[in-house]
Amino acid sequence: MFQMCLEFSRVVGKSLRQEFYEALDRYRPIQAHGNLQGKEGPHRASGVTEVRCLILRGLSVVVGDDPSTFLKACFLVMASKTSPTPCVQEGNSKSCRYQVQSILGEGTFGKVAKCTRMDDSKTVAIKMVKKRNDQAEKANAEVVILEKLKSLNADKCDIVQWYQVFNNNGYICLEFELLDKSLFDFMKERFFRPLFLSEIRPIIKQLANALEHLKSIRLIHADLKLENVMLVNHIQQPYRVKVIDFGLACEVSKAKVCSYIQSRPYRSPEIILGLPFTEAIDMWSLGCIAAALYIGTLLYPGNSSYDVMRCSQQLLSVHQSISVRNLSCSSRAKPPVSHFTWYKESTDGPMNVSEGHLYSFRATYGEVY
Template sequence: FNLQKNTVLVSKTNQFLVEDLMARGGYGCVVKCRKVETEERVAIKLVKRSQYDSGVNEMKIFKTLRQFKGGNTNIVKFLEHFEHNNHFCLAFEMLDINLYEFIRCRYFFPLDVNEIRVLAQQLLVALKVLKELRVTHRDIKCDNIMLVDRVSQPLRVKLIDFGLSTRTYSMRNYVFKQPLSYRSPDVILDFPLDEAIDMWGLGCVLAFLYLGRHLFPSRAEYETLSVMVKLLGKPHDTLLTFGLSTGRFFKCVKGEFTYTWLLKTTEEYYNDSGEVVVLRPGVHSDLSCLDDLQKKRPEPKNPLEKRDLLSFIDLLKKMLDMNPSRRIAPLKALNHEFITMAHLSADSSSSYVIASQTKMIKVNEEEPEVENSTSAGPSLPQESLDSTPHVDGNKDSAKKTAEQKQ
């Protein structure tokens, strides 16, 4: 659909003047709007009619997130929902740019390890909240992580886009699958799913920030899986036995009393599937395991930086475990030495440690509460979450009001 600039969107409690198109995708579009009454800028997601159920699902997920009564969640603040011309609309706080755009603005120059830590800690807090509420995001990727404000709050981020999220206890392998560069082996092989797929996605995000490129290729599932097996090893044979799609990629080799699964060669895969796969070179080509990631950076002159890098790689290996039951959980990851900086505590006077601590302290300063936020609990108007979406039925009156305000 084509939403014109200066269109007025009307909810039960607010009128929003459309100022600019921010993003467009298969779900619909996101527009930058100004609240007519307060001049506050907000982002409004208009969901296509064909994706209406996705919009309703996202609203319900935010209703669940409202149950969290802790501190900052590092999740985008949801304000309200309504309808415009039969399109489901969700209003959110205005944020800056996503992580992929941020790295692209740097010409894909990677972040320093102590900068990655700052982002990792915030996103692990978000995953911890989701796990506590038994919600799985299902689409963790750089595009769905937004910087709050590059100028005033550098490295502060929030998780967005819950249109594909679900309650963990009701999750199954849906037709939609996240982009291959972030897709977990659990999804590719049709294992029983849980929130561990979000931790895998976050691991892929952190690897991207370290490399400035995606660790796993995004052209074909076989190619992606083959790189995973090369760098991480294959899932346990017992787990592979329960994968509904294991036989598509692996062959079972039986012994007298045992059996094992082996990844098919490209020729075997072609003979069985008819799909031609070309294993192209990539950032993974000169890696044999994740420990080799340290070769992607010049040797640190400061031994503390080397220690920090090795600690980061150790956490990354735990996030990218091929066996989902062994994949690190958010709380345990938050207590990993890379996040707590315990491995650097003996050298607190070092300039590198001081700079690293300063980055963490600055971004973790308490964020002021925003009215109508999901983290604010009872201050969120009940109708914003629980009522039937408001249908915009008086556009002419709304437009006239907006013009008077101008």
């Protein structure tokens, strides 16, 4: 913490730096420094606590009560890659500094931050994973997968470019190229209006290309969904996408039956039923993504695997009638779009999915505009 504060004081400028040191002087208990210099002693722990408190109070004087400013100060990263942690690879011994611009997202694993790499002013995305037992194991497993992905050309294979890994302040940090936005955020901005087929085709083609290359090195992504497909730069390169997040990825030879993988709406029948699986489960997820882009909603909604299987079974049961309806269309006519909505059998309103209820499927048709 003290090293972080010193690093902060070096970059805030002369006037703020002076104010920072004055704040420390105002709140510094002299005995704390005396306790810190001693190797042992009953007052050493309390002295360390007081030093930590004064540092935080000094920071609060400098940055004020603005949480975003305080967050940027606290996450000013000084990444020393000399740590003996297993996930740090050889050759990463030089130090880099990163200045956090914003937090792009966060979850149970940690945070993803938009950062500027100070040595070359390049903007990157850093995924910061907490060093807890379960999360650290997953992060190290992801590093193993990312190392294997280095054998592929990230741009040609439509997967995110990974640069390096380092440790900082209790976090395992993975540095990636900065991308634009996820397909989920893109659809959300459009209020989930369906895309045209001419817009969906290049997206699906790129995702299929990514899965083909993953298959060539015997890898399963295992978490393909709208949130894990990123637009590279939608203004300059419309519908150019890349696959991200290999936190659940595994080798085909190490695939374990009954693994808890894939998000529920994109989960394949093999995973739901606890059957042996291969990289083919990613193709199921790809089909769910294509359908979601085409109809503007999830193909298999539900709050449980039971609901997903019921929706899947009922959808497949009406597949034949939909195919017959399509065959009756003129070859020059615009193809019908199926707008899927799930209803409770006892009501006429959209379903409120819950366990144990029966649902019927209705398909309505309309033209693609």
